[in-house]
Amino acid sequence: MSESSPGLVDIDTGHEYDGIRELDNPLPNWWLFTLWASIVFGACYWLYFETTGVGVTQLEALALENTAASAELASAEAAELVTADGTPALSLADTLTALSHNEEALARGKTAYDQTCAACHRQDGGGMVGPNLTDNAFIHGGAPEQIYKTVADGILAKGMPAWKPVLGPARTKDVVAYVMNLPQFPAADGKAPQGPPINEAAATATAGTNNGAVNGTVNGAVDGTVNKASDLSAAGTDAAATDAADTDAVTKDNVQAP
Amino acid sequence: MSTQADEPSLRSLAVINGDGSRKHVHPADVRGRFTRLKPWVRGALIAFFAALPWIEIGAHPAVFINIAERRFFLFGLVFNAQDAPLLFFALTGLGFGLIFLTAVFGRVWCGWACPQTVFLEGVYRKVERMIDGPRAMRLRQARQPWTRRKISRAVLKQAIFVLLSLSISHLFVAYFVSIPRLYQMMTAAPSEHWTTFLWMAVIAGVLYFNFAWFREQLCLIICPYGRLQSALQDDDSMIIGYDEKRGEPRGKAKNPTAGDCVDCKRCVVVCPTGIDIRQGLQMECIACAACIDACNDVMVKLGRDQGLLRYDTHRGFTTGKRRLLRPRLVYYALAGLAGFAAATIMVSHYVPFEANILRVQGPPYSVTNNVVLNQLMVHVVNKQSVRGAFEIRQLYDSAIDVVLPQPRFELEPFGSLQVPVLVRVQRADLARALKVRFKLVETYSQVERTISIRVLGPPSATGPPPSSTLPISKRENDVRDGGEP
Numbered sequence: 001m002s003e004s005s006p007g008l009v010d011i012d013t014g015h016e017y018d019g020i021r022e023l024d025n026p027l028p029n030w031w032l033f034t035l036w037a038s039i040v041f042g043a044c045y046w047l048y049f050e051t052t053g054v055g056v057t058q059l060e061a062l063a064l065e066n067t068a069a070s071a072e073l074a075s076a077e078a079a080e081l082v083t084a085d086g087t088p089a090l091s092l093a094d095t096l097t098a099l100s101h102n103e104e105a106l107a108r109g110k111t112a113y114d115q116t117c118a119a120c121h122r123q124d125g126g127g128m129v130g131p132n133l134t135d136n137a138f139i140h141g142g143a144p145e146q147i148y149k150t151v152a153d154g155i156l157a158k159g160m161p162a163w164k165p166v167l168g169p170a171r172t173k174d175v176v177a178y179v180m181n182l183p184q185f186p187a188a189d190g191k192a193p194q195g196p197p198i199n200e201a202a203a204t205a206t207a208g209t210n211n212g213a214v215n216g217t218v219n220g221a222v223d224g225t226v227n228k229a230s231d232l233s234a235a236g237t238d239a240a241a242t243d244a245a246d247t248d249a250v251t252k253d254n255v256q257a258p
Numbered sequence: 259m260s261t262q263a264d265e266p267s268l269r270s271l272a273v274i275n276g277d278g279s280r281k282h283v284h285p286a287d288v289r290g291r292f293t294r295l296k297p298w299v300r301g302a303l304i305a306f307f308a309a310l311p312w313i314e315i316g317a318h319p320a321v322f323i324n325i326a327e328r329r330f331f332l333f334g335l336v337f338n339a340q341d342a343p344l345l346f347f348a349l350t351g352l353g354f355g356l357i358f359l360t361a362v363f364g365r366v367w368c369g370w371a372c373p374q375t376v377f378l379e380g381v382y383r384k385v386e387r388m389i390d391g392p393r394a395m396r397l398r399q400a401r402q403p404w405t406r407r408k409i410s411r412a413v414l415k416q417a418i419f420v421l422l423s424l425s426i427s428h429l430f431v432a433y434f435v436s437i438p439r440l441y442q443m444m445t446a447a448p449s450e451h452w453t454t455f456l457w458m459a460v461i462a463g464v465l466y467f468n469f470a471w472f473r474e475q476l477c478l479i480i481c482p483y484g485r486l487q488s489a490l491q492d493d494d495s496m497i498i499g500y501d502e503k504r505g506e507p508r509g510k511a512k513n514p515t516a517g518d519c520v521d522c523k524r525c526v527v528v529c530p531t532g533i534d535i536r537q538g539l540q541m542e543c544i545a546c547a548a549c550i551d552a553c554n555d556v557m558v559k560l561g562r563d564q565g566l567l568r569y570d571t572h573r574g575f576t577t578g579k580r581r582l583l584r585p586r587l588v589y590y591a592l593a594g595l596a597g598f599a600a601a602t603i604m605v606s607h608y609v610p611f612e613a614n615i616l617r618v619q620g621p622p623y624s625v626t627n628n629v630v631l632n633q634l635m636v637h638v639v640n641k642q643s644v645r646g647a648f649e650i651r652q653l654y655d656s657a658i659d660v661v662l663p664q665p666r667f668e669l670e671p672f673g674s675l676q677v678p679v680l681v682r683v684q685r686a687d688l689a690r691a692l693k694v695r696f697k698l699v700e701t702y703s704q705v706e707r708t709i710s711i712r713v714l715g716p717p718s719a720t721g722p723p724p725s726s727t728l729p730i731s732k733r734e735n736d737v738r739d740g741g742e743p
Contacts, residue, residue, distance in 0.1 A: 119664035
């Protein structure tokens with residue numbers, strides 16, 4: 001092909017790779033423009049972010065946003081301690097008591113209860129895997145802050161999960177408020193009371209300020225099923241599921257069989 | 259430069275002058291078989307591109323790449339971020355399919371299907387031709403000073419280019435936000451959706467710059483696929499070339515000793531990348547076949563055979579022989595089929611829900627009266643755009659006692675739920691590794707999926723049964739941290 005390309009001598013760099021020769025042609029002007037523009041941009045960037053410190057680097061921006069977020073979270077938690085009429089800084093117990101008289105909070109609490117708690121405590125609170133919530137006995141204490149602690153942190157040894165990480169602080173309080181009202185509606189065929197009874201005076205006080213929000217929720221139609229292992233033998237699926245090959249490495253959060 | 263400025267040569271790009279400035283290409287009009295076919299191919303491709311976001315399959319656009327929610331709707335199937343491997347294999351199959359086609363047919367993609375060529379030659383250049391006239395007029399106008407007439411034409415042309423770029427940009431954005439949402443955004447103020455508006459504006463700007471000014475520079479200097487194809491082709495790949503044996507030596511039509519090429523340079527003036535195809539296969543050639551039509555037109559007028567410029571292989575031009583089958587085709591085909599096969603297997607095993615077993619926060623197990631308790635959450639995500647009804651069943655293991663308080667539940671479209679599960683085993687049974695297994699069934703479709711997790715217990719479980727010499731096991735509600743977060 002070189003015969004059809006006369007005058008290569010002046011631009012041939014003498015570099016040859018696998019028969020491909022490098023020619024020293026001028027670069028397109030637009031290409032050179034992008035090169036010089038990048039160099040200028042790089043210098044400005046370096047001055048702005050690294051030298052003068054005027055610019056906020058990504059790490060600094062992250063730190064700023066984290067600070068702002070934790071401040072916002074703190075103020076949000078503080079705001080939760082304010083009742084609807086704006087009275088500030090209630091204690092946890094007072095907040096929960098206030099919420100247990102707040103229809104909106106109770107409606108939110110019922111929604112969360114039906115989704116998370118009803119599985120073990122039955123929809124009417126009569127108890128199943130978990131204890132009866134409609135009697136006056138609370139194993140881990142029936143005071144508002146005690147119920148809150150039980151729900152928020154769980155009783156891990158007995159199978160009660162910690163719900164605050166799942167529900168978040170606000171919904172946890174709503175659920176506790178809902179649960180605080182449950183003893184007013186004893187379930188017809190609930191489990192036998194367990195644990196010490198709560199203060200009779202406190203119970204009557206709560207009953208006196210009962211409001212209608214929870215009335216419709218108490219009925220006995222529950223179809224929670226306790227699937228004991230023996231129930232499932234009829235399903236007839238690999239009875240002897242032994243995985244001897246398992247090592248400690250398989251303590252991941254989710255292990256999926258194909 | 260020693261060569262004449264107007265003559266394309268192999269020593270430099272035909273579209274860059276010796277001083278580095280652009281030499282704009284003004285391809286001449288051409289008529290012929292391939293030119294007649296092109297509007298249909300390009301029209302079909304543009305219609306396909308424009309129609310896809312409008313077509314609804316299963317209440318969702320045929321193609322909707324919802325990046326914000328990491329959810330992808332492809333022809334009725336819904337994919338989530340978890341399905342990324344499927345996309346990988348499908349793209350692998352498509353990619354090697356394209357590579358296979360390149361090895362057989364050369365750069366047909368560039369000349370016939372690439373959006374750059376389809377929009378540049380099929381839309382923008384057509385507008386330019388309508389406003390500025392044929393090649394001779396465009397060349398003359400380029401040399402003229404800026405008269406009022408030239409300015410008004412330029413303004414009209416650039417305004418149409420901007421409108422076209424905005425339209426294509428909006429259609430492109432619709433693939434990512436869906437048509438109803440796009441319409442909603444178009445009727446609202448840009449300040450209500452800055453990010454999308456900025457994307458749209460930047461894409462429109464890039465399209466305008468590319469199609470109004472940058473043009474063939476993209477193919478020649480930027481496009482990696484154009485260069486990659488050089489490595490995929492061999493002497494038996496289809497190219498557009500010049501039959502040197504028949505055409506040389508070039509001469510006047512009346513010269514009896516000359517070859518068939520009359521050196522009319524029609525093939526050069528119609529070329530959108532400004533090369534002379536008679537100098538052989540060059541990396542600038544996008545295989546658009548304009549030169550074939552131009553040359554055939556001349557040959558017919560001269561009463562000579564068509565095909566002095568034609569689709570053929572390098573071996574075909576030099577020896578007259580062609581060979582289709584060669585090793586690289588087998589490699590490319592196998593790689594492409596592997597990708598398609600993997601994607602097909604994944605689609606056939608596609609489960610419309612996601613199910614994982616999670617451990618609850620806190621200690622991974624607790625021990626009470628030699629009974630080890632594990633608390634789990636079955637996390638179920640409904641990946642369908644319709645409600646799903648689910649059932650969890652334990653796969654029986656005599657050593658494992660499972661409490662499933664909520665074995666049946668329904669989920670909204672794309673809804674998710676964490677279902678608590680308690681697992682109890684005798685401490686002594688943990689001497690062997692125990693795995694609790696569940697089958698999750700979507701009851702409408704009867705699609706099922708098996709999930710499992712290891713039952714965790716104290717390390718001493720592998721030793722002799724705990725005795726009273728181990729004080730810690732005597733305590734009620736003994737909770738021990740197994741070191742898992």
